[in-house]
Amino acid sequence: MSNTTTGYTGTAKALHWTIVALLIVQFIAAWTMPDIKRDTKPDTLINLHISVGVLILFVAVLRLTWRAGHPEPPPEDGLPPRQVQSARAVHWLLYALLFVLPVLGWLNASWRGFPVIMFGLELPKLLATRAPGGGWTGDVHALLATYGLLTLVGLHVAAALYHYFIRRDGVLQRMLPGR
Ligand code: HEM
Ligand code: HEM
Structure with a gap:
């Protein structure tokens, strides 16, 4: 089934809200797991962060593959083109x-030598342990998650609330279950 003129399909909504739920668990794990230093060994929370993170990657790839065959529904009537374009840009940055x-x-x-195990299944390493020049990946990962992703999600949620409470159009409803 395709997205319609009035909203997203059940599959699009299910994938959207599954990722939202996984990201909530992921940030709780990230902010409660121990500070990772040179000699930190992965504990239960770090392993949870790794498993949920790989699951997010898996669902995101599934979502993008599905999305390639199911374009978004046409924009709500009367939306200024600039709003439509900026929403699209934020959506694609979120996907990225x-x-x-x-x-x-x-x-x-991988660089830290932590096994990457998704709920019992060990996945290959992407880098050799302590490979020279690989240390930046952790800082960029943490900074992009905290400042990049959370800022974009903040803008995205603010836009959804603006449509619901101020413009009072149907944009938020397009992504809500059961419509
Ligand atoms: C969208 C998915 C992910 C999000 C939103 C996310 C978010 C975060 C955040 C916010 C931190 C910083 C925690 C702090 O403040 O100390 C962090 C650290 C970390 N995450 Fe993730 N993460 C994700 C996926 C993953 C995956 C898939 C892995 C591994 C397979 C992973 C491994 C790590 C590691 C090793 C650190 C520590 C980095 C360092 O301090 O050098 N994360 N993550
Ligand atoms: C409470 C939090 C959230 C709300 C209320 C919300 C709401 C919405 C709404 C209403 C749309 C449809 C917009 C339209 O019709 O043009 C949408 C689309 C989208 N949302 Fe969210 N969202 C939330 C969280 C997130 C998060 C955390 C992410 C990802 C990190 C995300 C990623 C996306 C993407 C990529 C689309 C575009 C879907 C497509 O066209 O393929 N959303 N969201």
């Missing part, structure tokens, strides 16, 4: 981060 962030995390986990 959902891919880039887990890959950077995976690179850094």
Whole structure:
């Protein structure tokens, strides 16, 4: 089934809200896991962060593949073209981060010698442990997640609330379950 003129399909909504739920778990794990230093050994929370992160990558790839065959529904009537273009730009930046962030995390986990295990299944290393020049991946991963992703999500959620409470159009409803 395709997205319609009035909203996203059940699949698009399910994938959207699954990623939102996984990101909430991911940030709680990131902010409660121990500070990672040179000799830190992965504990339960770090392993949870790694497993959920790889799951996010998996769902993001699934989502982008599905999206390639299902264009977004046409914009709501009467929206200024600039709003439509900026929404699109934010959506594509969000998709990009959902891919880039887990890959950077995976690179850094490999560089630190942490096994990358997704719920029991050990995945290949992307970098040799302590490979020269690989240390930046952790800093960029943490900075992009904290400042890049959270800023974009903040803009995205603010826009959804603006449509719902101020413009009072149907933009938020297009992504809500059951419509
Ligand atoms: C979209 C998915 C992800 C998000 C939003 C995310 C978010 C974060 C955040 C916010 C931090 C910083 C924590 C702090 O303040 O100390 C962090 C650190 C880290 N994450 Fe992720 N992460 C994701 C995916 C992954 C994946 C897939 C892996 C590994 C396979 C991973 C491994 C790590 C590691 C090793 C660190 C420590 C980096 C360092 O301090 O040098 N992350 N992550
Ligand atoms: C409470 C939080 C959120 C709300 C209320 C929300 C709301 C929405 C709404 C209403 C749309 C449809 C916009 C339209 O019709 O043009 C949408 C689309 C989208 N959202 Fe969210 N969202 C939230 C969180 C997130 C998060 C955390 C991400 C990813 C990190 C995300 C990524 C996207 C993407 C990529 C689209 C575009 C879908 C497509 O056309 O393929 N959203 N969101």
